[in-house]
Amino acid sequence: MIAFLRQNLRFLGAGLLLTLFSAFGQTWFISLFAGHIRAAHGLSDGGWGSLYSIATLASAVGTRPRRWTMMHSITGQRWRASDSSLASWRSAIS
Numbered sequence: 001m002i003a004f005l006r007q008n009l010r011f012l013g014a015g016l017l018l019t020l021f022s023a024f025g026q027t028w029f030i031s032l033f034a035g036h037i038r039a040a041h042g043l044s045d046g047g048w049g050s051l052y053s054i055a056t057l058a059s060a061v062g063t064r065p066r067r068w069t070m071m072h073s074i075t076g077q078r079w080r081a082s083d084s085s086l087a088s089w090r091s092a093i094s
Contacts, residue, residue, distance in 0.1 A: 034048060
């Protein structure tokens with residue numbers, strides 16, 4: 001085991017650094033500081049949860065247009081999920 005660690009130290013170190021630097025914005029990383037944030041701003045557990053939920057939903061809404069733009073550039077056409085799902089729903093109720 002020690003021989004493996006010595007032989008692969010640079011790869012393991014790079015993996016550790018990549019893991020740590022990709023943690024910003026991840027739930028587990030934010031949870032490390034949740035207690036300090038709640039105490040600094042006087043938030044209850046419910047208040048913190050509400051704020052975190054609103055921020056999560058806002059970030060999801062903010063990324064929506066970029067996903068459509070990427071899909072357009074990859075496929076070269078406009079794709080709408082509602083077309084196929086609406087057609088199958090109409091045939092199911094007919």
